[in-house]
Amino acid sequence: MRRALFTALLLLSTVPARAGFEASIDLRLVESDGRNSFLDGGFGKLRFDDDDDGLQLGRLRLAWHGGIGGNWHAAIDASSWNPEDDPVIDLTEAYVEWRPVPQSAWRSNVKIGAFYAPVSMEHRAPGWTNPYTISSSALNTWIGEELRTIGVAYELEHIGTAEGGRFDYGVQAAIFGWNDPAGVEVAYRGWAMHDRQTTLFGTIGTYAWGGRTDRVIFSEIDNRPGYHIGGYVRSDTGLELRALHYDNRGNPEAYKESIEDYAWDTRFDSVGARWDGPRGTTLMSQWLSGKTAADDDPTMRWEFDTYFFLAAQQFGKHRLAARYDNFDMHQTVGFPGARLSLEAGTAWTGGWTWAVHEHIELTTEYLRISSNYNKRRALGEDPKAIEHLLQFSVRLSL
Amino acid sequence: MRRDRQTPEMRPVFHTLLTLMAPAALAAPLQLQFVGVDGKGIAGTVVTLRSMDAARPLAGPSAFAMDQVNLQFAPHVLVVPVGSQVVFPNSDSVSHQVYSFSPAKKFQLPLYRGKPYPPVTFDREGVVTLGCNIHDQMRAYVFVVEAQYYGRTNDTGTWTEKDVQAGDYEVTIWHPLSRSLKPVLQQPLHVDAGASRVTLRASAALQLRAESQVPANWDAY
Numbered sequence: 322m323r324r325a326l327f328t329a330l331l332l333l334s335t336v337p338a339r340a341g342f343e344a345s346i347d348l349r350l351v352e353s354d355g356r357n358s359f360l361d362g363g364f365g366k367l368r369f370d371d372d373d374d375g376l377q378l379g380r381l382r383l384a385w386h387g388g389i390g391g392n393w394h395a396a397i398d399a400s401s402w403n404p405e406d407d408p409v410i411d412l413t414e415a416y417v418e419w420r421p422v423p424q425s426a427w428r429s430n431v432k433i434g435a436f437y438a439p440v441s442m443e444h445r446a447p448g449w450t451n452p453y454t455i456s457s458s459a460l461n462t463w464i465g466e467e468l469r470t471i472g473v474a475y476e477l478e479h480i481g482t483a484e485g486g487r488f489d490y491g492v493q494a495a496i497f498g499w500n501d502p503a504g505v506e507v508a509y510r511g512w513a514m515h516d517r518q519t520t521l522f523g524t525i526g527t528y529a530w531g532g533r534t535d536r537v538i539f540s541e542i543d544n545r546p547g548y549h550i551g552g553y554v555r556s557d558t559g560l561e562l563r564a565l566h567y568d569n570r571g572n573p574e575a576y577k578e579s580i581e582d583y584a585w586d587t588r589f590d591s592v593g594a595r596w597d598g599p600r601g602t603t604l605m606s607q608w609l610s611g612k613t614a615a616d617d618d619p620t621m622r623w624e625f626d627t628y629f630f631l632a633a634q635q636f637g638k639h640r641l642a643a644r645y646d647n648f649d650m651h652q653t654v655g656f657p658g659a660r661l662s663l664e665a666g667t668a669w670t671g672g673w674t675w676a677v678h679e680h681i682e683l684t685t686e687y688l689r690i691s692s693n694y695n696k697r698r699a700l701g702e703d704p705k706a707i708e709h710l711l712q713f714s715v716r717l718s719l
Numbered sequence: 720m721r722r723d724r725q726t727p728e729m730r731p732v733f734h735t736l737l738t739l740m741a742p743a744a745l746a747a748p749l750q751l752q753f754v755g756v757d758g759k760g761i762a763g764t765v766v767t768l769r770s771m772d773a774a775r776p777l778a779g780p781s782a783f784a785m786d787q788v789n790l791q792f793a794p795h796v797l798v799v800p801v802g803s804q805v806v807f808p809n810s811d812s813v814s815h816q817v818y819s820f821s822p823a824k825k826f827q828l829p830l831y832r833g834k835p836y837p838p839v840t841f842d843r844e845g846v847v848t849l850g851c852n853i854h855d856q857m858r859a860y861v862f863v864v865e866a867q868y869y870g871r872t873n874d875t876g877t878w879t880e881k882d883v884q885a886g887d888y889e890v891t892i893w894h895p896l897s898r899s900l901k902p903v904l905q906q907p908l909h910v911d912a913g914a915s916r917v918t919l920r921a922s923a924a925l926q927l928r929a930e931s932q933v934p935a936n937w938d939a940y
Contacts, residue, residue, distance in 0.1 A: 480850075487928075557929060598927070
């Protein structure tokens, strides 16, 4: 695995900067007192726990996007998050897009492949990267872990600001498959905060009945397509509002032996607001509320909701950001003779990004996450945990 | 570098000829300042002076460039006489797909980088909003004008034209970020023989759009 990473690094260093090609490596210096990470089978909320102090690979990314003829474009994004992952480097998104040149303020586009539903207001930079803090909000961490639209999306937009209007707006509808396990992480493990995205052919290491398992998230189990429908309005004052409804239409009784998982029936609503002020100020907030179910067992039902507020200010090449997160997850009917599985928590995150050079970016992040999850008792742990993470990232890009 | 006005060597030949032929007393410098209701100069507005005398020749067409640098159009605003040709080089390493669906000029340049397409002729008066189909945050404006004199106000809201012939004009001022594509001011202006300074005041506070400050490669859903 280390050899594969080394090869990728070597490749990165020798590939000339070509049209549409992007490559970056993000190395971290980490100081954490986090509980045993969910990635190692614990109930810790962080990607890096107290065993991970020191130098770590944040992310290695290789991407390409460009025209492939006519009105068609293609985008492919591959990342490695850990040299021990299998596959060591894998796709996070890959799609083709039909995007004709607008002939009027009305325009449309069609995406086919695997891509993110337009939920996150944080992940504005290429590669679904959060430019404000290293770790994402609990809400968008979950989107990166468990959600991917693998199918077709159609978007109709009206770009009124190009003809003297005050608003741009659009609606997007998608039909997708291969997202049936979505919901398993938030139900079994609860919320988390980090920057790792589950790759299309990869897994997410997680807690499972006292041990660790590698879960496949992108798999078709019930042969029943899901959908999302959403929309946005953007005003010429810099305010943008988004809303999205997601339903993977999982049949909870469908089970797939090869990945040992159900088709989780997961649906949620999310709304977000973001304002980019004239002097480099950005304010945003998102809220998401949903539920999930697996199996025909009435105890296998969960509800979850979360929101965050983020404020950021750009000072020349520096950007400061602060975020407050609040999250909650609970079982709706308890296991016989057992308590309901309940989780509630809050977090504060501060980020400082310095764009030192066109190709070098330094980010420092401090994160404090406080959570109370009664399932921790199953591991003999105190259900209440306060975890801290200080990490420093150096990102070199082509 | 933003080049918001014609460089001297690009000025129409007739302009130079007129200046040479006209008696000195008839052409004089004009300094025009455009201020808001608060009295502060408004930078970056587009100013045109059109003679009331229909027989006076208009500024003739010329050649211009609208570059694409670091995922932005440069300049952000280009003022060109009707009939001018604009070439769209691409100084970025990524491809761009320039388009406009503005009534004054509908066109598109299929995805390209490096060698630009032949120049585009802007043959109708009006405001042309330019976009890139790949990078939605790229916006620029071409003001296609029919006038004897034209330019943009500087940081103090002032526009200076060296040789303006005396006479009656209509002065028109646009702001590229105005919430309307209509002029923010339009009124008659008499220019005396001999150097003159004029201050024009907006009748109401300008309602301006907030153009995005975030990097152009963000928000690419």
